[in-house]
Amino acid sequence: MALSVDITKHLDGFDLHVSFDVDKSNEVLALLGPSGCGKSMTLKCIAGVVQPDRGRIVLNNRVLFDSETHLNLPPQERHVGYLFQNYALFPHMTVMQNVLVGAVGQTRSEREASARKQLEKVQLEGLFDRRPSELSGGQQQRCAMARILVSEPELILLDEPFSALDGYLRWQLELELNDTLRAFPGGAVYVSHNRDEVYRLCNSVCVIDRGMSDKKVPVKELFSAPATLAAALISGCKNVSRAHATGEKTLACSDWGIELQTALPIRGEVQYVGLRAHYFTVLDGVSESENVIPCEVDRVIDNTFSTIVMARTPKGALLRYECSKESWAARGDSKRILLHIAPEHVMPLVESTAKEEISHA
Known part of the structure; x- marks a missing residue:
């Protein structure tokens, strides 16, 4: 075939x-x-x-x-x-x-x-x-x-x-x-x-x-x-920031005012970074781990089978975090949270691979 x-x-x-x-x-x-x-x-x-x-x-x-x-x-x-x-x-x-x-x-x-x-x-x-x-x-x-x-x-x-x-x-x-x-x-x-x-x-x-x-x-x-x-958005990624690489595996996320480490390959000139809402975890207390984002809880939305938390980053932008209803209920009425994202879930993105191919054709 x-x-x-x-x-x-x-x-x-x-x-x-x-x-x-x-x-x-x-x-x-x-x-x-x-x-x-x-x-x-x-x-x-x-x-x-x-x-x-x-x-x-x-x-x-x-x-x-x-x-x-x-x-x-x-x-x-x-x-x-x-x-x-x-x-x-x-x-x-x-x-x-x-x-x-x-x-x-x-x-x-x-x-x-x-x-x-x-x-x-x-x-x-x-x-x-x-x-x-x-x-x-x-x-x-x-x-x-x-x-x-x-x-x-x-x-x-x-x-x-x-x-x-x-x-x-x-x-x-x-x-x-x-x-x-x-x-x-x-x-x-x-x-x-x-x-x-x-x-x-x-x-x-x-x-x-x-x-x-x-x-x-x-x-x-x-x-x-x-x-x-485009691939990140159509596949359901809810959190996207403009970004650029500042090191071999380091991305500066300008919309969120933070730097993140990625374990994924950086292809070409990075212009964005994507974080999926269900890959965050919430840390208890101060942590020395990489990729920790201190946030203020802006609102909590009761979704059909999950809880959606809209959390405000240090620069004021909103991140969407999704978890089970039970895990959020166990946290009580949290006003501040530490969101953690593993490096393998930090997605460096370019505008379009198709445009690159055509420009070199």
Whole structure:
């Protein structure tokens, strides 16, 4: 399995420039970013629904698009399955007819057998004659996935597949999709702005910010050591300060008025530092430990399953600290606290790795 994407597309307000690859079977690559950053447009370019302005797309040594040679394969020749946000089922067709649209086979009986097999896999047996309007949201998604799989694609594209679903049904379908992707012999590109979905379903991730893609990294690395400001924010980091390196492992955090030691590699010219709210600990009494921040408690917020403490740093900026309800209750009515952050959780950040790559291209 090998997908290589390096394309540019002019959009209203910004240029989309993305570069990434999917280089092994069963790899599920997430395109993670805020709404409007170009994630869905990237999928449309890979599928052949939209033509990029420049660049090249290659799937398993087959060139799908190349602006230099003016090659642009139509969608039906790309061997790519595309799960749209709204599933794109034909409303006038039955479940079976919708799936037969994508079925591969020499004869109708072969195609029907293949369609029936996929529909049974997604638990839609007994619903073959229903129309999409007679299905629940979850059943519609299963029908759309069966239509993709019956076409025997080399690559699956998924555009926010759970955006129209809520609660328990969303979780059940996520479990089913996870099983489907693990069993699929090819690769997948998964678009989302939900960090938790990405962590559970994907094994690599490429952050897209204002049309620019960061380097692809293993999904766990995005959360343990994000390289860029955009990656830290989209992965849920709540505390960010402007910063610069004053030593090999020392960062001066200008917004907080403190210096912190980091155990993470410093890549390029550091411009920010990030601290995740749940990695703080509160020390009792005076400590000689590094990375201790004396704070005044500004407010305490009772969250659904945790307590959020907004603590004011020596320079007056607020830090967000999250802990269990029980641990904060045990501290009583604390007005001053000593927050400690371990060096391995101090994240040095640059503005964008993508901008660096383009400037040296």
